Amino acid sequence: MPDEALRPRKSPQQARSVATIEVILQAATRVLTEESLSGFNTNRIAQVAGVSVGSVYQYFPNKAALVTTLIERTQTSLADAVDLCVARSQGKSLAAVLLELANIAITHQFGNPVFAAALDHEERRLPLGDVLNHAQERLITSIQLLLTEHRQDIGAPLPAAAAVDCLVIVKALVESEASRVVPDLDGLRERVVRALHGYLRQPGSKDSSESAPDTLS
Amino acid sequence: MPDEALRPRKSPQQARSVATIEVILQAATRVLTEESLSGFNTNRIAQVAGVSVGSVYQYFPNKAALVTTLIERTQTSLADAVDLCVARSQGKSLAAVLLELANIAITHQFGNPVFAAALDHEERRLPLGDVLNHAQERLITSIQLLLTEHRQDIGAPLPAAAAVDCLVIVKALVESEASRVVPDLDGLRERVVRALHGYLRQPGSKDSSESAPDTLS
DNA sequence: AAAGTATGCGAGCCTTCGCTCATATTCGCT
DNA sequence: AGCGAATATGAGCGAAGGCTCGCATACTTT
Numbered sequence: 466m467p468d469e470a471l472r473p474r475k476s477p478q479q480a481r482s483v484a485t486i487e488v489i490l491q492a493a494t495r496v497l498t499e500e501s502l503s504g505f506n507t508n509r510i511a512q513v514a515g516v517s518v519g520s521v522y523q524y525f526p527n528k529a530a531l532v533t534t535l536i537e538r539t540q541t542s543l544a545d546a547v548d549l550c551v552a553r554s555q556g557k558s559l560a561a562v563l564l565e566l567a568n569i570a571i572t573h574q575f576g577n578p579v580f581a582a583a584l585d586h587e588e589r590r591l592p593l594g595d596v597l598n599h600a601q602e603r604l605i606t607s608i609q610l611l612l613t614e615h616r617q618d619i620g621a622p623l624p625a626a627a628a629v630d631c632l633v634i635v636k637a638l639v640e641s642e643a644s645r646v647v648p649d650l651d652g653l654r655e656r657v658v659r660a661l662h663g664y665l666r667q668p669g670s671k672d673s674s675e676s677a678p679d680t681l682s
Numbered sequence: 683m684p685d686e687a688l689r690p691r692k693s694p695q696q697a698r699s700v701a702t703i704e705v706i707l708q709a710a711t712r713v714l715t716e717e718s719l720s721g722f723n724t725n726r727i728a729q730v731a732g733v734s735v736g737s738v739y740q741y742f743p744n745k746a747a748l749v750t751t752l753i754e755r756t757q758t759s760l761a762d763a764v765d766l767c768v769a770r771s772q773g774k775s776l777a778a779v780l781l782e783l784a785n786i787a788i789t790h791q792f793g794n795p796v797f798a799a800a801l802d803h804e805e806r807r808l809p810l811g812d813v814l815n816h817a818q819e820r821l822i823t824s825i826q827l828l829l830t831e832h833r834q835d836i837g838a839p840l841p842a843a844a845a846v847d848c849l850v851i852v853k854a855l856v857e858s859e860a861s862r863v864v865p866d867l868d869g870l871r872e873r874v875v876r877a878l879h880g881y882l883r884q885p886g887s888k889d890s891s892e893s894a895p896d897t898l899s
Numbered sequence: 900a901a902a903g904t905a906t907g908c909g910a911g912c913c914t915t916c917g918c919t920c921a922t923a924t925t926c927g928c929t
Numbered sequence: 930a931g932c933g934a935a936t937a938t939g940a941g942c943g944a945a946g947g948c949t950c951g952c953a954t955a956c957t958t959t
Binding site for chain 1: 944946948949950955956957959
């Protein structure tokens with residue numbers, strides 16, 4: 466259940482208003498893609514969408530809610546891809562799955578780099594309590610599942626913490642490469658796998674004798 | 683040589699103006715620490731400093747210049763610490779040095795978490811071309827030196843890329859933990875070392891036969 | 900058709916905030 | 930003391946931009 470301040474002001478009941486909402490969200494995406502955060506204001510979004518500002522505020526209580534919807538959508542599509550990848554990973558080697566995950570992350574970021582970077586920025590700025598956390602939890606759960614399946618190859622003691630760390634590491638490496646002038650995607654892919662594989666395979670430094678498989682927060 | 687738009691408007695010539703500049707910077711730090719980015723505007727900074735806005739703009743051409751000075755200072759102190767650590771690392775094991783570096787990063791971030799997080803945010807937002815890059819280059823150079831010294835323990839082929847990746851990974855893990863409600867610094871330290879050590883020790887996937895020691899951008 | 904509801908409109912209100920400038924004060928120097 | 934330079938002041942300008950509200954239009958229902 467989303468934050469009170471982010472809940473839609475009213476729900477669309479006719480087909481045209483559903484279309485309007487879609488147009489607004491696509492316009493927001495376009496603005497973010499073409500002008501990054503500099504021209505990203507509600508008036509501009511409305512202008513690009515070909516609707517009035519009033520219409521924007523008919524369904525989004527504020528700008529943050531609009532951005533949150535955008536974030537939610539991209540995060541969900543990412544989580545879907547990861548879910549699918551992990552679900553199909555039976556029998557594959559850990560290294561192979563990590564490579565696939567790296568590819569998903571890279572595609573996600575480099576498919577629309579400016580948009581992705583801008584959203585990352587907003588993600589940090591906004592206090593999206595539950596919303597982001599939901600997609601984030603899905604990601605963590607998927608990775609945790611993967612780690613548990615391959616626990617014999619893994620030195621990291623706590624799957625929960627390791628899953629979070631893996632996500633953090635991938636995100637950081639990918640974003641770092643995205644900020645480069647001439648990104649080297651092949652090199653990046655290789656380095657992401659190296660980082661993940663290295664982190665996971667590294668033998669436990671403490672009580673690796675004790676196994677704590679299901680440590681969900 | 684700093685960006686034109688960031689150069690000080692005039693240099694202080696009397697003792698009192700030097701003090702004023704210091705008071706302003708300390709006030710900015712306090713505002714950032716106590717109110718994060720929400721109250722971080724030039725009027726507030728001046729108020730907290732006990733000077734007028736005019737005085738702020740006497741020595742800083744704009745707000746970005748002020749923030750940049752703040753960033754420069756903290757980055758420099760971090761680079762100093764890393765430099766020193768690497769310089770004293772002769773004879774120590776790679777793992778030992780990585781642990782020290784992890785501690786430096788953790789101390790740097792958790793000494794004043796709100797301030798550090800806020801500065802991180804500004805760092806990404808501002809176009810600080812040369813300024814940040816200088817301290818950043820120092821960090822990269824130091825780490826590169828360390829990696830080259832321990833190249834027999836390291837599988838990563840390119841010291842330059844590996845150094846950047848190490849910095850990115852550490853920063854991401856530390857910031858991630860900093861955003862937690864109850865940070866676990868001991869666990870973090872351990873995981874940072876695991877990530878670095880894992881990334882570095884992992885054998886090269888491609889032509890690890892070819893050694894490219896000095897690959898500076 | 901008429902009434903009722905949903906959707907769309909956009910000028911402009913209002914707040915925030917970076918920054919200026921005319922004026923006042925203090926300092927260094929002879 | 931007196932003069933010029935350096936420093937400090939703070940009311941307020943102006944731009945940016947989130948958001949409202951009264952009204953117009955379109956659709957649905959009876």
